[in-house]
């Protein structure tokens with residue numbers, strides 16, 4: 063199979079024990095769909111190589127990749143008989159067109175991005191380029207201070223977990239108050255922001271973060287395929303994040319070992335060959351699935367793969383679209399793919415570091431799967447965007463301080 067028209071990793075769902083006996087007829091038009099995918103990717107590549115002024119970019123996008131995507135959308139609309147599948151595809155294709163235009167704008171701006179780099183920032187950017195990940199460390203003193211500042215949030219998270227022990231619990235925290243300001247200082251001091259900017263060729267800002275509490279009673283990631291007698295796989299929860307361009311950091315406040323859910327990153331996975339278009343489209347399909355999904359009572363987080371009806375609909379898609387951004391459980395243990403991914407995984411335990419910065423939209427990672435004990439981490443979101451005007455940031459900070467004083471924190 064031509065990996066340039068496929069998602070990475072390419073999983074054969076028709077051979078998977080939970081799908082192989084479902085008796086869904088094969089569409090038989092993979093060659094046509096693959097050809098149309100290739101046409102979108104070629105048009106995207108051509109557009110990304112050119113330099114446009116802002117006004118002309120939209121037009122160039124519509125005439126190139128936009129037109130090719132519309133052709134694929136019309137073809138799938140004509141040839142997909144299941145109504146729910148057809149509507150899902152149409153919503154996802156509309157979304158992905160918007161996403162790819164945004165991506166094209168970012169890439170277009172890169173042609174004029176040029177910023178001097180310190181040697182520290184160059185080394186962060188080199189790590190990201192080579193591995194898709196940069197690992198660093200907050201001092202014990204700084205960690206202790208952050209832990210103290212988070213005490214009220216930690217107490218609320220523990221209480222929420224008591225009430226609802228099986229699901230994920232996190233609280234988003236103010237970007238411009240105490241903890242956010244300290245994290246911002248850390249990212250600047252350790253050249254994380256400059257390194258990310260150099261890696262992406264665009265300005266990167268620290269936009270927000272939350273504190274997440276994970277513990278061993280949670281089961282949101284377990285037992286997807288228990289109905290066919292499969293144990294949770296060794297690659298469970300390996301995934302790409304849902305966005306299409308935002309880098310991320312995970313900072314561990316707890317002492318992390320193999321037991322309490324270390325973040326894992328598959329070194330080099332950000333640059334594996336794949337179709338750029340399919341990479342974006344699969345995330346849009348995953349996301350748009352939830353528009354007509356009626357939530358059930360189970361806590362497992364990927365019901366599209368757990369329920370027979372949705373498994374059948376999944377097999378009605380062209381083979382190139384039979385993929386998922388959160389694919390870890392779908393890889394069968396002791397296969398070549400499973401061992402390849404596992405052998406390249408770096409687990410960020412306390413001996414390795416306590417802060418991992420990574421390209422989570424293109425690189426495979428996982429974490430928070432606690433076997434025993436518990437773990438508190440900050441999930442940090444960066445964005446590719448211009449710095450906010452200084453005066454705006456100062457105003458936000460003043461408002462955040464005022465809120466804190468009023469709350470008596």
Ligand SMILES: O=C(O)CCC(=O)C(=O)O
Nearest residue numbers: 312324325427428429430
């Ligand atoms: O908590 C971790 O270590 C990783 C979590 C993650 O990748 C996510 O929430 O998307």
Ligand SMILES: [Fe+2]
Nearest residue numbers: 302303422427
């Ligand atoms: Fe993630």
